[in-house]
Amino acid sequence: MNEKERADLKHELRTRLEFYRDLGVEFLVSPRKTSGKDGAATAENQLLIASGFSGAGGEITPDGEEWERLIRKIMGCQACPLFKGRTQAVPGEGNRQARLMFVGEAPGRDEDLQGRPFVGRAGQLLTRIIQAMGFSREEVYIANVIKCRPPENRTPRPDEVKACSPYLLRQIDLIRPKVIVALGKVATDFLLQSPKSMSELRGNFGEFQGIPVMPTFHPSYLVRNEGNKEIKKMVWEDMKKVLELLKS
Ligand code: URA
Ligand code: URA
Numbered sequence: 227m228n229e230k231e232r233a234d235l236k237h238e239l240r241t242r243l244e245f246y247r248d249l250g251v252e253f254l255v256s257p258r259k260t261s262g263k264d265g266a267a268t269a270e271n272q273l274l275i276a277s278g279f280s281g282a283g284g285e286i287t288p289d290g291e292e293w294e295r296l297i298r299k300i301m302g303c304q305a306c307p308l309f310k311g312r313t314q315a316v317p318g319e320g321n322r323q324a325r326l327m328f329v330g331e332a333p334g335r336d337e338d339l340q341g342r343p344f345v346g347r348a349g350q351l352l353t354r355i356i357q358a359m360g361f362s363r364e365e366v367y368i369a370n371v372i373k374c375r376p377p378e379n380r381t382p383r384p385d386e387v388k389a390c391s392p393y394l395l396r397q398i399d400l401i402r403p404k405v406i407v408a409l410g411k412v413a414t415d416f417l418l419q420s421p422k423s424m425s426e427l428r429g430n431f432g433e434f435q436g437i438p439v440m441p442t443f444h445p446s447y448l449v450r451n452e453g454n455k456e457i458k459k460m461v462w463e464d465m466k467k468v469l470e471l472l473k474s
Contacts, residue, residue, distance in 0.1 A: 319342055326472060328368045331372065331411075428460065
């Protein structure tokens with residue numbers, strides 16, 4: 227490692243630790259320790275990840291063909307007008323046998339360009355939250371309610387949600403995670419169908435088709451309220467409940 231790489235690494239480590247402190251993280255878990263009784267499965271998943279077989283090209287999972295069909299369908303979808311403005315659709319990515327799934331709203335500019343969910347500014351924050359929980363992005367599954375970027379990142383319309391929702395439903399059905407984190411209002415409304423506000427709903431488990439759903443603030447909301455440590459702490463409180471449930 228040269229001088230510059232060492233300095234960059236130090237900077238990255240410092241900003242990450244500062245972020246954990248702001249979240250209210252009291253200790254750090256090494257990813258290994260979270261594997262618990264699923265250790266074997268996790269080791270296997272890590273092998274899959276290392277060999278490039280998880281995520282976009284996961285053909286060795288039992289549902290591999292079905293996944294390939296689903297992704298192809300999403301990439302060519304014209305079920306609502308949003309396809310006209312996309313560079314590419316963003317189906318989602320991660321471990322197709324994940325116990326923990328994150329559902330966001332819709333791709334933004336960076337996601338539309340790269341074809342991957344949560345890779346922009348909000349995405350970096352989500353990645354840090356996932357890491358603070360003791361996981362890597364590859365160990366969880368990350369998707370959105372809407373697969374194509376709405377113009378100017380406007381909130382998706384109900385007819386767009388309706389047209390796109392079969393894809394997320396199929397993903398949830400194939401993954402069957404132990405818990406879903408709903409990021410922000412669009413995902414929470416879709417999964418919990420509650421008239422209550424985000425502030426009322428966050429922090430309490432709801433349920434979608436028998437799967438516990440934890441609604442929490444969207445990472446973009448954290449970005450927009452960057453100086454507000456209370457909001458970050460609330461998100462971390464919510465994630466601690468998710469970790470408790472995963473342990474049980
Ligand atoms: N916001 C979202 O809801 N999803 C993404 O993938 C990126 C930003
Ligand atoms: N409103 C939203 O749409 N999302 C949040 O996370 C908080 C408030």
